[in-house]
Structure formats: C-alpha cells, structure tokens
C-alpha cells in the first residue's frame with residue numbers, strides 16, 4: 001500500500017516525500033519533470049516520469065504500487081506566467097486534477113490531499129483570512145486552484161467514502177536539507193539570494209503600500225512545517241478519520257518584505273540597500289492566514305521562525321550554486 005505523490009520531484013513535493021518516508025509510509029512519485037528535478041527524489045523511491053493528464057499512466061502507477069491515497073501537488077504555479085498562458089495552466093492544473101480524480105474513482109481510492117493556494121483569497125478584504133472567505137482569485141493560476149478545490153468538493157458530495165482535504169498554502173520558503181533548494185525565478189527568497197550572490201541589487205516592488213513599513217506583508221511558512229502538515233493529515237486519513245474540507249497552512253503571522261531583507265542581511269552577512277521599484281499589478285498589500293482550524297483539528301503548528309527559514313534557504317542556495325558551478 002502506497003501514497004502516490006504527484007509533483008514529488010518539485011520543491012514542496014520532495015519535502016513531502018521525505019516526511020512520509022521518515023514516518024515509514026510507502027510512496028511512489030509521479031512527475032513529468034516540467035519544473036521538478038529527478039535528483040530531488042531519493043534513489044530508493046519509486047519514480048514514474050509521466051503527466052497527471054495521462055490517465056493511463058496514472059492508473060498504471062496506482063495499480064503497480066497498490067496506491068491507497070494520493071497527495072496531489074503536480075501543477076504549474078506562477079501566477080504571472082499564467083496570465084500569459086492561461087490555456088496551458090488550465091490544461092495542467094484543471095485537466096490534470098480531473099484526470100487524477102477520474103483515476104481515483106476508477107481505482108476506488110478513498111483518501112486525497114490537494115495542494116491548493118492562498119491565491120484563492122486574491123486581495124482579501126480581511127486583515128487575516130479564514131477558510132470561509134469566498135474565492136477571489138486574480139489570475140488563471142488562482143482560478144485553476146479554485147476550480148480544483150471545487151472539483152474535489154463536488155466529487156466528495158457524491159462519494160462520501162472519499163476522505164479528502166485541500167491545503168491552502170501561504171508563502172512556502174526554506175529548505176529541509178541543502179539539496180532541496182527553491183530555484184523559482186519568481187519567489188522573493190530565491191530572487192533576493194540570487195541577486196546577492198550575483199552581486200546585483202535586490203529589488204523591492206512597492207514601498208508605498210498601506211502597511212507599517214510600506215512593503216507587502218505575507219505569511220511565510222517553512223517547507224518542512226508544510227510537509228509535516230501533509231504527514232499529519234495522511235496519518236489521520238490512514239487512521240480512518242476525516243479532515244475538514246479546507247485548511248490554511250501558514251504561520252498566521254505577517255512579515256514584510258523589508259523584514260525579510262533585514263533577516264537576509266543578518267543571516268548572509270552581506271550588506272545591501274535594495275532598489276525600490278514600482279508596485280507589481282495584482283500584488284495585494286497584505287495576506288495572512290488564520291490557522292486556528294488546522295491547529296485545533298490536527299494539532300499542527302508551524303514551528304520555524306523567520307531567521308530559521310532564511311538560514312535554511314541560504315544554505316540550500318549556496319549548495320545549489322556550488323553544484324551548478326561544479327557541473328559547468
């Protein structure tokens with residue numbers, strides 16, 4: 001009996017794979033390596049290179065590995081890119097979800113965790129958003145995650161035996177081990193670290209937001225804490241219990257871009273003055289999650305603080321640089 005982890009060769013998925021394996025759960029990874037890395041998957045973990053849009057490959061993997069539960073992380077994730085390529089995002093994220101659910105039904109699988117996103121909330125009206133806020137996605141990416149939640153909700157209505165939940169992650173950062181760096185060209189942490197190691201000036205987009213220091217505020221959460229949330233849910237589902245339909249996964253604490261940059265200065269020892277540029281369209285001033293529900297139901301609480309997240313990201317970034325320089 002195995003858990004199928006789609007997208008397990010990606011940044012978050014590879015941490016989920018390690019958390020499950022450390023807890024003794026069998027896993028198989030299905031990933032098309034479009035943004036993931038084969039070497040993020042431990043060599044002794046079964047790996048299938050295929051797309052979730054390929055129902056035959058998904059069902060063959062379920063059969064070959066006696067899959068009894070699915071963690072679905074495989075998706076394209078850059079909101080800005082999704083505005084330029086909406087159809088590709090709908091195919092990978094929405095069609096992928098549909099094909100996966102059809103396979104889940106076909107094979108009688110009764111437990112599923114979906115990677116959703118705080119992009120559900122768009123620009124929230126509330127200071128701290130709870131799971132009952134209505135959806136206000138502001139990009140095809142956010143819409144694809146919203147639709148994925150709806151597909152799961154609608155299926156669960158007619159299949160009460162399916163125990164499932166959607167996890168709305170906030171800003172996932174850091175690394176559990178130096179080999180698993182976030183290489184994203186669009187996320188704040190790798191962007192700043194890349195600038196610092198390239199000798200370039202880190203950029204702050206907008207310092208005139210209605211926040212205490214003028215920069216955007218986000219709810220940053222360590223990827224290891226996020227992976228542990230998946231494990232807590234999988235163990236609960238394996239124990240025959242149910243979860244709420246949706247959980248926010250964050251720290252419930254807002255940090256501004258300037259606070260992140262202060263931490264980066266402390267941790268890297270590199271002094272710098274950021275360049276202030278104009279706001280990016282569609283960036284909300286503040287988005288922070290209310291995390292009481294997941295704390296109450298699963299006794300899960302993010303444990304890592306800001307400096308710990310930055311320090312782990314910095315050591316993974318240095319490892320990434322050393323390995324790419326060694327390879328060239």
Ligand SMILES: NC(=O)c1ccc[n+]([C@@H]2O[C@H](COP(=O)([O-])OP(=O)(O)OC[C@H]3O[C@@H](n4cnc5c(N)ncnc54)[C@H](O)[C@@H]3O)[C@@H](O)[C@H]2O)c1
Pocket residue numbers: 006007008009010011012013030031032033034035036037050051052053072073074075076077092096115116117118168169170171172173
């Ligand atoms: N990183 C964040 O802060 C964040 C925040 C909210 C939600 N999420 C969600 O978490 C999930 C994982 O994100 P990540 O940061 O690890 O991104 P990532 O790009 O590192 O990982 C995604 C993985 O899915 C694979 N993949 C993509 N499309 C696929 C397909 N059609 N079939 C099979 N594999 C496919 C990629 O190759 C990659 O390994 C995504 O669903 C993303 O939307 C991430």
